[in-house]
Amino acid sequence: MVILFAVFLLTLLVLTAVAIVRTENLFVAVMLTGIFSLLMAANFFVLDAADVALTEAAIGAGITTVLFLGALALTAEHEKSVSAGRWLSMGVVVVTTLILVYATFDKPRLGDPEAPVHLHVAPWYLEETPELIGIPNVVTAILGSFRGYDTLGELFVIFTACIGVLFLLSGPRGQHLPPDDMALSSTAHGLRHHLIPKVVGRLLIPFIVLFGFYVQFHGEYGPGGGFQAGAIVAAGIILYALLEGEAQALKAVPRSVLMGMVIGGAMLYGAVGIAGIALGGNFLDYSVLADNPVKGQQFGILVIELGVGITVCGALLSIFHAFAAREPV
Amino acid sequence: MELFGLYNYWAFAVVLMTGFYAVITKGNLIKKLIGLSIFQSAVFLLYITMDKVDGGTAPIVQKGVTDQVFSNPLPQVLILTAIVVGISTTALGLAIVVRIKESYGTIEEHEIQNLDHYS
Amino acid sequence: MDSAIDVLSWILLTLGGAFVFVGGLGALRLPNFYTRMHAASLTDSMASILILLGIMLQAGWSLAAIKLLAILAFLLLTGPTASYALANSALLSGLKPGNSPADSTEN
Amino acid sequence: MYYLVSIAILVTMALALARAVLGPSVYDRVLAVNMFGTKTTLLLSVIAFLYGRPDFLDLALTYALINFIGVLAVLEFFQSRSTRRANDRVDGA
Numbered sequence: 294m295v296i297l298f299a300v301f302l303l304t305l306l307v308l309t310a311v312a313i314v315r316t317e318n319l320f321v322a323v324m325l326t327g328i329f330s331l332l333m334a335a336n337f338f339v340l341d342a343a344d345v346a347l348t349e350a351a352i353g354a355g356i357t358t359v360l361f362l363g364a365l366a367l368t369a370e371h372e373k374s375v376s377a378g379r380w381l382s383m384g385v386v387v388v389t390t391l392i393l394v395y396a397t398f399d400k401p402r403l404g405d406p407e408a409p410v411h412l413h414v415a416p417w418y419l420e421e422t423p424e425l426i427g428i429p430n431v432v433t434a435i436l437g438s439f440r441g442y443d444t445l446g447e448l449f450v451i452f453t454a455c456i457g458v459l460f461l462l463s464g465p466r467g468q469h470l471p472p473d474d475m476a477l478s479s480t481a482h483g484l485r486h487h488l489i490p491k492v493v494g495r496l497l498i499p500f501i502v503l504f505g506f507y508v509q510f511h512g513e514y515g516p517g518g519g520f521q522a523g524a525i526v527a528a529g530i531i532l533y534a535l536l537e538g539e540a541q542a543l544k545a546v547p548r549s550v551l552m553g554m555v556i557g558g559a560m561l562y563g564a565v566g567i568a569g570i571a572l573g574g575n576f577l578d579y580s581v582l583a584d585n586p587v588k589g590q591q592f593g594i595l596v597i598e599l600g601v602g603i604t605v606c607g608a609l610l611s612i613f614h615a616f617a618a619r620e621p622v
Numbered sequence: 623m624e625l626f627g628l629y630n631y632w633a634f635a636v637v638l639m640t641g642f643y644a645v646i647t648k649g650n651l652i653k654k655l656i657g658l659s660i661f662q663s664a665v666f667l668l669y670i671t672m673d674k675v676d677g678g679t680a681p682i683v684q685k686g687v688t689d690q691v692f693s694n695p696l697p698q699v700l701i702l703t704a705i706v707v708g709i710s711t712t713a714l715g716l717a718i719v720v721r722i723k724e725s726y727g728t729i730e731e732h733e734i735q736n737l738d739h740y741s
Numbered sequence: 742m743d744s745a746i747d748v749l750s751w752i753l754l755t756l757g758g759a760f761v762f763v764g765g766l767g768a769l770r771l772p773n774f775y776t777r778m779h780a781a782s783l784t785d786s787m788a789s790i791l792i793l794l795g796i797m798l799q800a801g802w803s804l805a806a807i808k809l810l811a812i813l814a815f816l817l818l819t820g821p822t823a824s825y826a827l828a829n830s831a832l833l834s835g836l837k838p839g840n841s842p843a844d845s846t847e848n
Numbered sequence: 849m850y851y852l853v854s855i856a857i858l859v860t861m862a863l864a865l866a867r868a869v870l871g872p873s874v875y876d877r878v879l880a881v882n883m884f885g886t887k888t889t890l891l892l893s894v895i896a897f898l899y900g901r902p903d904f905l906d907l908a909l910t911y912a913l914i915n916f917i918g919v920l921a922v923l924e925f926f927q928s929r930s931t932r933r934a935n936d937r938v939d940g941a
Contacts, residue, residue, distance in 0.1 A: 294851060295898065300626050301858050303633035305865055306667075310640040310660050312869045314648075322656055324877045327918055328868055331888045333663055334907070338892060340630075341693040342670045343680040343904050346892075348705045350910040354885065355917035357709060362925045364652060364716040366932075368723040372650035373730050379647055386643045393635035402627025404676040406691075411675060415694040423683065431681040431695045432702065440699060447703040454710035461717040487829065490920060493822040497815070501913050508906065515682060515903050520706045521910075528914050535920050605706055612713045619720065621932060679901060751849050758856035761887070765860030768867050768883060774875055777867070781883045792853060792890050796897055805902035809893065812905065812912045816889060819916040823882050826923045831875040834926060 296403070299339045306332045320370050323361040330357060343516040344432045347508070351524035356609055359531055363616035426590045428513040436518065437594035441577040444597070445562055448604055452559050455608035462615040494536045501529035509602050513591070519598040523605025530606075531613050539617045546610065554607025561600035565593055630671040638664035649731040651719045655712060662708050669697040750798035757791030760784045774831060775838040782824035789816045850898045857891045878922050885915035 309332060313325045330353025337346035401408035418435055426434045436444055509522030534542035566577040574581035579593025641664060644657025673694040681695040723729050726737055767780025793813045800806045832838075861884060868880035892908040 295895075296626055298854060298858060298895075300629050301862075303630060305862060307633055307636050307640070308869075309865060310637045313656060313660065314640055314644045314653075318874075319650070319652055319656075320874060321871070321877055322653065324874075324881050324922075325868060326656060326659070327881045328865060328884050329660070329663065331884055331911075333666070334911075335888055335891060336667065337670050338895060338904070338907060340670050340674045341678055341680045342673060342698045342701070343682065343901075343907065345666075345670060345698050345701050345705070347907050347910060348702050350907055351914065352705055352709050354911060354914040355921070357712075358918040359921045360709070360713055360716060361652075361656075362921050364720060366925060366928060367720045368652060368729050369650075372648065372653050375647070375649040375730075375732060382643060382647045385646075386639045389642070390635050390639040393638070394632055397628050397631035397635065400628065400631055403630050403671060404627075404674045404678075406675050408672070410672045410697070411694055415696050418695055419681065419692050429683040429685075431683070431692065432698050435695055435699045436702065443700075444703060447707050450707050451710045454707075454714045457714045458717040461714075461721050487826065487923070490822055490826045490923070493818055494916070494920065496818065497913065497916065500815070504909065504913060508910075516680070516906055518702075520702060524706065525910065525914065528917055532917050532920065535917070535924050608710060612710070615717065616713075616720070679899065680904070682903070684901075684903075754849050754853045758853040761853075761860045761890070762856045764883070765863035768880065769863045774873055774879070777876065778879055781864075781879055785883060785886045789886065789890060793893065795853075796893060799897060800902060803902070805905055808902075808905040808909060812889065812893060812908050815909070815912040816886065819912070820882075820886060823916055823919040826919060827875060827878055827882070830923045830926050831873075834930065836873060836875060 295339060299336065302332055302336050302339065306336065317372050317374055318370065319365055319372060320362075323358060323365065326361065327353070327358050330354065344430075344518070344521075347516045347521050348524070351508075351521045351528065355528040355531065356524060356613075359535075359613060360616060363613070367616070367619055367621050425587070426594070427587045428591060428594070430513055430515065430517075432516075433512050433518050433594065433598070437597050438579060438590055441566075441597065444601065445566070445577070448559055448562055448601055451608050452555060452604060455555055455611050458612045458615050462619055491536050494532055498529050498533055501532065502526055505529060509598065510595075512598055513594065519601030519603075520605055523602040523607075524609060526602075527606045527609035527613070530610055534613070534617065539614065543614065548611070548614070551607045551611045551614070554603050555611060558600040558602070558604030558607065561603065562597050565596050565600070569593075630667070634664050634668045634671065637667065651722065651729045651731065652716070654731075655715045655719065658715070659708065659712055662704075666701045666704065669701050673697040746798050750795040753791050753795035753798070757788045757795060760788035760791060764788060773838075774836060775828070778824060778828060782820065785820050786817060789813060789820070850894050854891060854894050854898065857887050857894065861887050861891070878919065882915070882919050885911060885918070889915070 306329065309325055309329045313322050313329065316322050330349060334346045334349040334353065337349060418439060419431055422431045422434045426438055428434055505522045505526035508517035508525055509519060512518035530542060530546060533545065569578045569581055570576055572581040579590045580586035581589060582592050583589035638661055641657045641661030645654050645661065648654055648657065675691055675693050678691040678693040681692040684690065719729055722734065726734050728734060761784065764781055764784025767784065768777050771777045771780055790813065793809050797806050797809045800809060864880045864883045864887065868877050871877060889908045889911040892911065893905060896902055896904040896908065
């Protein structure tokens with residue numbers, strides 16, 4: 294029965310994707326992207342991936358929309374239609390789709406316990422996690438410990454992307470000098486004149502940040518962890534920036550603090566790895582961090598999740614500020 | 623039920639190719655980026671489809687419950703990080719588009735090419 | 742006693758489902774933006790209350806019930822606020838509430 | 849009975865999606881996205897109980913808290929767009 298729900302949700306997903314591509318109004322496309330993200334999260338949840346659904350919820354619901362709208366405000370809202378080569382590419386796409394669908398007939402059906410993917414390392418992870426690491430959430434255990442190198446790499450990709458955005462957007466503008474009177478800047482005001490959203494939003498911000506911390510530190514027992522928590526806390530502070538104006542939010546969390554967060558979180562992760570070497574283990578081997586290997590693993594995961602959370606939060610906020618502070622041409 | 627056993631993969635194929643269509647035919651750079659993120663989401667869907675096990679539940683051990691079947695945690699770890707990396711790289715793409723708009727005054731691919739050609 | 746709670750939650754859930762559906766129908770079928778918003782926002786609040794109360798009765802006294810209460814509280818705070826913000830911004834941008842069925846102001 | 853509610857929510861999601869695709873004004877689309885968010889919150893709560901894992905209510909809680917930000921961002925976007933246009937008009941005169 295739940296499989297039928299999944300089929301329905303997937304059909305809606307396909308329709309939404311087609312609608313996004315068909316519309317020529319970019320604002321509408323961004324709105325439909327919001328719906329697309331909600332559908333993806335529901336699909337992930339139906340397919341038993343609670344952690345992934347939580348990540349999609351934390352990122353897709355607020356931050357994606359805010360970033361795309363920020364970029365639209367700086368560029369254009371309508372696209373010009375180009376018809377050259379449309380039929381050729383339509384043909385290519387249809388043929389490739391048919392080939393892909395033909396290829397799926399060799400795939401194991403959904404939920405087949407004998408599928409090759411379930412026979413390799415996954416059973417080992419599921420069996421050994423309670424003994425070696427002793428935390429209930431196997432996803433967090435793999436993310437933090439078994440595949441800690443991967444996560445370190447991903448963290449540095451986020452770090453690099455953040456540095457790239459700052460390089461591109463905080464330099465001087467090509468043609469004009471920035472206007473002197475920042476009072477004209479529309480983003481500086483925020484929504485200060487809308488009383489009701491302001492009151493309700495202010496009430497919500499502490500709860501969002503608190504919930505972010507809950508997700509951060511409860512990530513070993515339930516769905517959650519550093520990636521989700523960083524995104525949720527960043528969303529809370531972005532809400533503050535929307536309500537009070539971007540300048541006010543920078544006063545609360547200045548740029549230097551954001552940069553410190555981006556660097557410090559990644560350094561914290563790396564430092565845990567180095568500490569492992571210093572205490573006689575391998576890089577990112579947490580077993581040596583405490584007397585008891587299991588305790589050491591738990592401590593290591595706690596610290597690296599904190600590092601991930603700090604970096605993700607700082608990076609997303611820096612990116613948001615880079616877009617919001619840019620004056621449109 | 624057997625009939626729908628491969629439905630997820632078909633949806634994956636269609637969504638993937640919808641995103642691909644936007645990337646190759648649309649001239650607008652932001653639309654290309656939206657198409658790219660649709661393409662990316664389709665890949666996420668493929669990975670998460672593979673983690674499902676019949677009668678399984680999310681891989682979080684519940685206290686006092688034994689004999690649980692868990693879905694495969696490994697694709698979940700990969701996709702969980704990929705989602706956050708995806709939004710950062712999309713932001714990087716958007717930043718490049720904003721800079722292109724500032725120096726060319728347009729974000730349409732053929733107009734940019736014309737400007738490059740005649741200058 | 743248990744069966745009484747079951748019946749009550751069943752009634753609440755069914756009513757909630759009905760409200761959800763009516764709201765969706767209204768949002769699709771009504772003639773202009775403000776009437777559609779009226780249908781969507783009112784039923785959103787009512788259906789959230791009914792469905793979440795219905796699940797809460799099933800959950801009993803547990804952490805889940807408190808989480809459901811929190812979800813309900815946040816939905817009731819944000820839903821009407823979002824509706825207000827949206828209607829306000831539509832009105833300020835010049836979308837007049839009228840009964841003309843064809844307000845195709847694509848802006 | 850969870851199934852009944854889930855089906856009602858799913859059908860409404862389809863109706864909201866139709867409204868988002870049809871428009872006609874941008875505000876209709878924003879309304880549809882907001883409606884879709886509320887429906888997703890409810891659906892996730894119901895499915896958490898359907899699966900018998902009420903600890904997954906965190907997900908619905910995330911949406912209940914964060915979905916609001918999207919609508920406010922849209923409002924801010926419209927507001928800054930109208931001031932931008934007003935500035936343009938002053939500059940052009």
